[in-house]
Amino acid sequence: MHDVSLINRQHRTCLAAALTLLTGCGGVQSSLAPKGPAAAEIAHLSWIMFIGAALILLLVMVLAWYAMYRAPDKRVPVTPNKLIMAGGLAFPAITLTALLVYGVWSMGSIRGAPQPELTIDVTGKQWWWEVQYQRDVPGAAVSTANEIRIPVGVQVRLRLHSNDVIHSFWVPNLAGKMDAMPGRVNSLVIQADSEGVFRGQCAEFCGAQHARMAFFVIAQPRGEFEAWMAQQRAPAAAPASELGRRGAQIFRDNACMECHTVRGSDGIAVETRLGPDLTHIANRTHLAGGTLKNNRDNLKRIIADSQGVKPGSHMPSFPDLGADELEALAVYLEGSP
Template sequence: MSARRGLVVILVVPLASCNLVQSPLNPVSPQARELLWLFVVFVAVLGAIWLAVMATLALSLRPRRPAGADPLAVDPAYERRAVALVTGLAIVTGLVVLVLTGLSYAGQRRLFGEEQAGITIRVLGHQWWWEVRYEDAAPDRVFTTANEIHVPVGVPVAISLDSTDVIHSFWVPSLMGKQDLIPGRSNAIRFTAERPGVYRGQCAEFCGMQHARMSLLVIADEPAAFARWRDGQVAPRREPASEEARAGEAAFVAAPCALCHQVRGTAAAGRNGPELTHLASRRTLAAGSLPLTRGSLAAWIVDPHGIKPGVNMPLIPLEPDRLNTISAYLAGLE
């Protein structure tokens, strides 16, 4: 490889991560924009300081004394200038630290200021998936989903964060900064999505073998679309429309699946795994590990540990016919 080609590769490869799918450089909320502004200010100020230090270091390497000069000779005027310069730089350093601290403090006050929330959500971290519960004053409007969060555009959202096992970290960089989920302690974040879109998030605290495959999607909908989605999620499961789906529901309820998963409107009432009442309305399976299709559902049921080693879902031996009917049933839970 030529030197020119190698230089091109070195310069281009870092740009491969600049697709803005999961990036703090693509803010779509006031909170994310505040964090980006702080980031830019800190990088600019500290970058300028680094350049000044490097320039000073380069200047200090120049020979200052003529050849043959007495190494013990002292220049009082030069020493006074050096003392004044170092003192001035120490004062400037203190002022820069104070200014950056003040900006950081003011930014945190704006980020975590109290604001009346229009939507309240509780997110519970598990190894390795997200349980999402939409709270409401009316008990019949409360529902649970998994790994995807829908929010209305322009409405403040309050999310409480808890964990059932180890420390996780909720991070959707286009909407807000990181916040830990700590067992036995509740944390909270707030954000307001300003435009529709799908914004990827990720657990940002190492939480075990499948930490890298613990992602989530935040989907910002127009208020009318969000209202329709929420009404659909509150409703019980849709009645199976085909003979295959009805057989699949019977097989699902009779299998060990019903001990861990809930499908409202059926005898399946487990709470150890993700809620499945409207599973097919989601975009991915297993916290972003697979696209949600009938084929991926079958693959996940047959061998979850081959796809995501270490998960808590047990291996369940199923005959091919039962597997087909169950996957067809789950694929129809919209």
């Protein structure tokens, strides 16, 4: 009796563990919860392969069982030649050809239309993602970091760049992986069928902070997206308070603009620098590649202790800034949501 209940308990623990693992497969970063056509096609193909492989395993197990336990005089006689021709040649040739044909056919919907409506430039950097809208339109370019907003139901082409090492762009709910390589532009089409926030991350080891190089794709209704674009296009508002003005001064005194752009402040030009464009930073949900939620405390923390948050990153810590100076900087940066 005791033994049986013990086994039951172990079974229950196993089941609970398996269920926990399976529920981990849903959610904001899962290729098993597709939210767009390309991801749906990939998930479909994965299920076909998984179920097919499971059936073949079952067949092999049944044959093995038959060979081991069926009494020799009761077995159906098959010559070795026939077995090899059928099981070793014909069967794999047919299943693999079918899989190849299906795979090539599904490539069409994974690639997307040749002329998507919207193109966004995404550049992998050690260790964050620069996201640029209308990069080639002078005066209209918008740059943000680790956050890609897209309208729902629209095919969006991402042009993937890198200016240091090879990164890999992967947002499992929406599409497959695509490398971002120096000296080359790779193209990936994504589309979200419903509103939502989908997490992605760099999927190619790229150095010390590779693990903290996540990003979010935010799919929103067209109107909301357009409003966001218009607001992002505007330069930073001039600081409205004394504290904000002091923050702007501290920003200049510490040469933050060596690496960061704040569009509209004192003629600092829009151009690609080492660090993210900070013009509308208050608008982002996260900081430092998904490492921290974006709020005032964390904003101050990333400035004062960047090397503590993300050791080895190209953002130096500023440990000498006092609490009041950090507050002023944060007020200044948050002044233009």
